Amino acid sequence: MHKVLVPSHSSAHRFACFALYRALLRQCCPTNTASWQGESRSLVKKNFRRFQKLQSPSQTTNALKAGYEALNLLSSASEGNRHDTHKVTTLLAQHKSQKEKHAAKQRKSGSAKPVKPMSPKKARKAESIRFQKETAQRHPNATSVLSRPRPLGSLGDKKRKVPVLVNARGIPFLRFKKPQPRNLSDTLRKKLLNRWVWIQRRERLQLDILFARDEDDWDRITKTAERSTWVQPIQESLDDVCDKVASWDMKNKQNAESMWGIVLAERALAEEEASQKQKDASQQQAEANQRQPEQ
DSSP, rough: OOOOGGGGGGGHHHHHHHHHHHHHHHOOOOOSOOTTHHHHHHHHHHHHHHHOOOOHHEEEEHHHHHHHHHHHHHHHTTTHHHHHHHHHHHHHHHHHHHHHHHHHHHHHHHSSSSSOOOOHHHHHHHHHHHHHTTTTSTTTTOOOGGOOOOTTTTTTTTTTOOOOOETTTTTEEEEEESSSSHHHHHHHHHHHHHHHHHHHHHHHHHHHHHHHHHHHHHHOOOOHOSOSSSSHHHHHHHHHHHHHHHHOOOOHHHHHHHHHHHHHHHHHHHHHHHHHHHHHHHHHHHHHHHHHHHO
């Protein structure tokens, strides 16, 4: 059976190709006398990268033959042969012209190509990104949620949206709709981070106070007591951070109670407005029925 030989796996083939490649690059070294040498260097590299994975024997033979012909042409042109120099410059000009035409054609086809509509998933993602950018800053005319509920009849024909009380790891807030504004998410994240810093500090102080008690015991044993104990400043710092955490939790509890009152009030107003609209609709229907027989 005939053995299939892959050219790229043959050491003799690789040696011949590298020798041809180096010889072509030497002929393409840019000089002040011949400007075409620098221009042809990139073309040589491009073609070698293009044909480096050829496996067909006939295509490989044709590529090597073209490479040796190009080497002879470049060598003759570099020695001052005007005919070959003109031929090289003509080939480079033709290649550049074809490249520009192809680029213009690609730009034209790209501009004429209809815009592909986004998939529903990408559309939702783009809408989410747009919403997050728009809500990065708090609206200047926004009012505090604690100023609610809005008075009865202040919404006109709009339907009253009853908020939902949400607990974000101990921080209460009212959610009126989704998605959540970015400025609200940033505020919650900062508050939770501040509380976590206090918690970590409290844990460190609780550990440090144990070592401070050992120091006080050692001072008492060695009778080298200081003016203030080791425990005193740590205990003061611990009490301070505990007070901050307790005050923070108490404030959140009070806010949660206030917000829950707002939710109950909004529910009552929403039910009252719905019943009032239903009465108005029934009254309008009755008036319309009374006018119909008269006509």
